[in-house]
Amino acid sequence: MDTTVTHLGSVVVAALRAANYMESTIGNYQKTIRLLDDYVAVRGGEYSPSLGAEFAALTTSPRTGRFSAVRRFNYTRLVALFDSYLRSGEVVLARRKRGGGGRQPASVGFIELNASWEADMADRGLAVATREAYGRIARGYLVYLEDQGITSLDVADPATVTGFFTSLLDRWAQSSLFWQVSNFRPFLKFIGRNDLVEAVNLIGARRSHPILPDLGDEEVTRVVQACASLPRISSRDAAITLLSLMTGLRACDLVDLRIDDIDWRGQTVSIVQQKTKNPVTLPLPGLLAAKLADYVLAERPDSDDDHVFLRSVAPYTGLVDHASIYKVTDETFRKAGVTDVRAGTRLLRHAAASRLLRAATPLPTIAAVLGHASQESTNVYLSVDEKRLRECVLPVPKRAWS
Template sequence: MVTDVQALISLCDDELVSRGYVAVLYGRIKAEWEKLISWMKIHNFTDFSESVGFQYCDETLGTHISNERLNHDEKIRLRAIRMLTSYQKDGDFEFRTPRIERLFLGNTGSNMHLYLSYLRNVQHFSESTIRNKEQYLYEFFCYLEKHSLTLENLSVEIMEDFFRTLDYSLASRHNCGSTLRIYFRYAHDHGITEKDNSVFILKDNYKHHCKIPTTYEEDEIRRIISSVERSSATGKRDYLILLLAAEYGWRSSDIVNFRFSQIDWDKNVIRFNQHKTDIPVEYPLLSSVGNAIIDYLKHGRPLTDSEEIIVSAESAKKGRPLSTPTVHSIVTKYMKKAHIKNWKSKKHDPHSLRHSLATNMLKKNISMPIISTVLGHQNTESTKIYLKVDTEKLRQCPLSIPAMYSKHYKVGR
């Protein structure tokens, strides 16, 4: 870990240049770092650490997390310092400045914190998964603290009151319930609780709830792909990512794990086992995709020994495989750039492009078994959800209502 503040700033400076920060913002951030150096000299700090950075923010801003009271200049100062703390810890800038600080205190909080460490170090869960579970655990921890409860006091009534208090959507309740159910089993198996509290979480029938996928029209998909500036190395990479999501309907996990060994150039096919389901799939190597791969390999991909085809171009992670949240951000970026109508109010991730592929195939009268094969579903039951989106065909399904002859119903009533 780099503790010398000048060396750390030099590394972060290189990262700013690599990411192409505009001159005005770049200068503002550099100025904030100089103020930090002066403050450290006054307080006789020789080494920089997260605690030193947070102390500086607390003294000069009154906080080290984001809040609505901060003006624009103060937000830049906070962002500049948190760039240093996150880069020092993880080798990268944090995605955004957090608005809350989750502190798991006391015996209950300590056990939850240890559980998250177990998921990270033993189960090797991704950081995005751990952050998701941390959010639900923290909300439950705060509920316990507010009501002076422990894990030994739980009941069905208490759990239902917790869900009611948070006013979760059906999806959020399902995810939170799943997170807590698994944690309760862990707590019981590791002797933290005498009883298995998972029995107090009622089933929510989430999977039986009618869900309609978010989709985009073919013209919107073309506009998204066309909005990429393909002259740059990053543009060539992003263009390939969008093609894989839109033309093949690949999930983010399959895009970031796309490897050279999966391409058979002689037979013009791509074969692999899906990351999520481990189901083997095979796709024709479309000319658009093949040309995009070749263009990226020749003119956009950094030198690296990585087996994965698509890698990061940022200096801190150059040549390393992308994460799935990065793919999500890339799709969102070009939906915004293409001025897609109402994209913010709809799902705007790679999965929405997958949904769009299936729905647009259905509109062209392509059979369900073929769509299932393209998406890599085990059976057509998983694919039938897209029938709900094809409104034109649904209009052909209703039967006409026969005339009714009954003393209980009269015309005009």
Template sequence: MVPETKQMTIPELIDAIVPYIRKERYSDCYISGLKQCFNQFEKYCAEQKITQLTAETVQQFLLDRYGLQPGTVDRRLSQKIRAMDMLSDFQHCGAIMTRRSLDKIFPAPFVDTAEAYFVHMKNAYAQPNTIASHRKTVFRFTDFINNRGVESYSQLDLDDINAFIKIILCNYSKASAQCYFSVLRAFLRYLHESEVTEEDFSQKVVSVPGARQTAHLPSTLTVEQIDSVLNCVDRESPMGKRDYALLLLVSRLGLRASDVRNLKVEDICWKTHEIRITQVKTKEPLVLPLPTDVGWAIIDYLKNARPISEASEIFLRVVPPYISLKNPDNVLIRYMREANIPYTRLTHHGLHILRHSLATHMLDQDIDITTIQGVLGHLNIETTKKYIGINVRQLKECTLEVDLV
């Protein structure tokens, strides 16, 4: 296993990382680009009389040298950002966390057990999105320990776990890190319960202080902005008919993206003007009134635009194969941009924008929170309070002053 590096000066760090990169068989052209960035960073630090690598120094370098604001992404500077990530990874754990796409297989020593874990999740009725999230984290974890020289799960030790934890904390927000660690605990617990590892390392994975407090709620749109989005839809085209029905449905009823994707014709009771579904996320039934305009929009799509298909879901792709629309979030994103409404992935969450907007507008209309809970399909009213941002401080601000008699 690669030992964790001691704190090096920046010149020492650069001298050490270049041979490591060569050993990892990166191309000569790619290494040349990295070295150019390393040299620019070393020169910058020498001018600023900075000797140690810190996240603040990296951010300031990218801002001063390339004009990259903290928290933003610029594809043109991807190699510069990657070079700085490599230095940070190497400083903290003596290895580099690769950014390979998830369609590549897991490292050979770890793939069978990892795939068995995902089958275990499926048998426990985990949702596909949940399994995909776990696959992402387990991939990065196994890829990371493989780069550290770990050849099997039985060789895992606490230093490997802590090195991965440290690199996640250095590269992600508290809320994202907490998600990574939650998955890591579950996977490590599975390894122990399956007798793959003798020690239960899941108990060693730290919690991130303040992670829940840093999580942000989805942004909201005003009624006027929602109207602008809907007005951008070409309701004469097949795609437009689908998109209009989908957006109107979510803006009026606040369905989750997973429930929109899974919505079937038999879920609509036309006689009683109701939508009756079993929620994908909670497995709980939900009955909502079907507004007249939403009903007519869905009928227009079903009669005049929906492709002929064996798929049972209502909303399908407009080009072959005619299967369920996999990412309905993109529908809203497209029309927000057409309506010149800024969409920033750091503060918005796809169709959840409309879901959160509906809840906020209902609250503004003094609709009882239990009614909002019912519409959103929350099992616990505390979830609804958190979702619409109600907290003790806000409640105190809303209290009325009563004159003493």
């Protein structure tokens, strides 16, 4: 096989054009191909995965001397396509999910351990998002150990755990450590290291309980009207936003929604939620059903993929993860003129629950609509029912005034 960058690059570009990628995107690939060609030319002229990894690691901009996310993205995606062709004889254009990236362990023992951990999570039927979160923090710890010259868990002591979490503060906020600790414990229990579990407990990460902002009726009305009438909001983006706002569906369930999940005659959507594994059937109000129909019949690209929501540019595959949904909902809010909130699905689920609560809907019903595994998860929404909270305030005893 011809493994020159020129040949491999021509194969990749042909695959991109066949998949209807925009010429501007192909142009960015071609620019990176030229840079890779220059890099490989002085190192023997033949591309290999190891040279590709070296090239992808060049994430420092020569202009600024600082890390460049653009360089990392462009270099990594090209190398992935080259490697997929060398590995399978086909340029694999499938989108990679977030959460599965980052550095991978390099030592044989840690590679095998990581594979065993991934297999164990899959065997237990953990949700994909959960496996990604657990796997990411476990890989991070193994890579941290390798950076310290440790390639066996037998010599990893509790200090490596506290040191690892200290290193996370370079890129994670202190308030995020609770979730990282929570995601890390299952891995430590899997490897049977109770001493490391106890070290995690010493970190003292505390869960924050912020009161989420609530969307006012005026803001909700503005967004709904924009979804109904603004031409610059596509049917896909309107349907995603309205689904989240009106039904409170999680981002992972919006991403995984399939054509067969929709009952068009009954105007309902029925799914098994990824997070709780609970089945739920939700009504589709008229506007939402109309936008979904507009998207499926007139706007949705032709594709064998049975996901309801597909990418709007090639490759026409399902959306990747919660970040894709956030981009859609946030941009829709911006176009509707609601700019003072971060309009992710967490806020929109919160807004859906708050409206149900204000309508005197019983908590068990709200829990069922939102798909909570426990009614206690729904109690957080009581914090925004200001009217009923005021009714709970006791009068100040007269004696206290004297």
